[in-house]
Amino acid sequence: MSSKIALVLFLFLSPALAWPQTAVPDKQSGPAHEQQTQQTESPDNSASQLDTSTESESRTAVATPQLVPDRAGQKTEDFGGKQTQRMFWIVPNFAAVSADTQLPPLSVREKFVLATKDSVDYSSFVWTGLLAYQSMALNSDPALGHGLAGYTRYYWRAFADQASGSFFTEAIVPAMTHEDPRYYTLGHGNFWRRTTYALSRVVLTKTDSGGLGFNFSEVVGNGMEAGLSNLYYPSQERGFRKTAENWGTQIEAACLNNIIREFWPDIRHKLLRQK
DSSP states (O other): OGGGGOOSGGGGOOOOOOOOOOOOOOOOOSOHHHHHHHHTOOHHHHHHHHHHHHHHHHHHHHHSOEEEEOTTSOEEEEOTTOOOSEETTTEEOTTEEOTTOOOOOOOHHHHHHHHHHHHHOHHHHHHHHHHHHHHHHTTSOGGGOSHHHHHHHHHHHHHHHHHHHHHIIIIIHHHHHTBOOSEEOOOOSOHHHHHHHHHHTTTEEEBTTSOEEEOHHHHHHHHHHHHHGGGTSOGGGOSHHHHHHHHHHHHHHHHHHHHHHHHHHHHHHHTSOOO
16 A cells, blocks of 8 residues: 555655745825824824734735744745645545644554555555556566456455555554554654654654654564465465565555655645645
């Protein structure tokens, strides 16, 4: 499931330019006695003008993205880091948590529900079909054959890969190690800080007690998925080397998946023009 959103979309996320706002001075015109009259206006009129000016500045502040300083002293636009249930209206994003959001820990049942949603989502069947067709076209496993029968063999194995990966990393291992399988968005700071944070979440994760610990769910869970695949792939696709390659591919996909999820709120705002 992770590889379905491993696109290089974050390259589009160049920092936005902050346009300074300059105040336009009021025009002074008219004879001296008119200016003197304006200076001696009643306090009520002056207060009214002050309220109008304050209201105008308030509206301008709302329309302008907030600039948040990071640790390096630089300023970047803050779009709230708000996540959505899906990316591009199709790709599931159920495990992403919006920035600056603290949620109660998931129960064991809720972790299995999350894994089930990711495994049997309609997009998973479509993505599995594309992967199966690609593998058959490249003749990745000659023993599986070609034609409709061969495609069926490729398909159910690809589906087993993604489903077992979801359950190992989001349900089974997190339930045993008391870890939170969700991705908590940073949402603030410059590009490199957020990218480093996203990559670090592959080896670090939030625990059910609210602390931070080693991400057994991702590291060990993907290893269990790679080992399980030895049971249903042809003999030439088994063994330690193939298992290690499969595990490395899953970890790489998890890294890219985290980066895309971290910058998805920015992608929505800048590329899709969504508030």
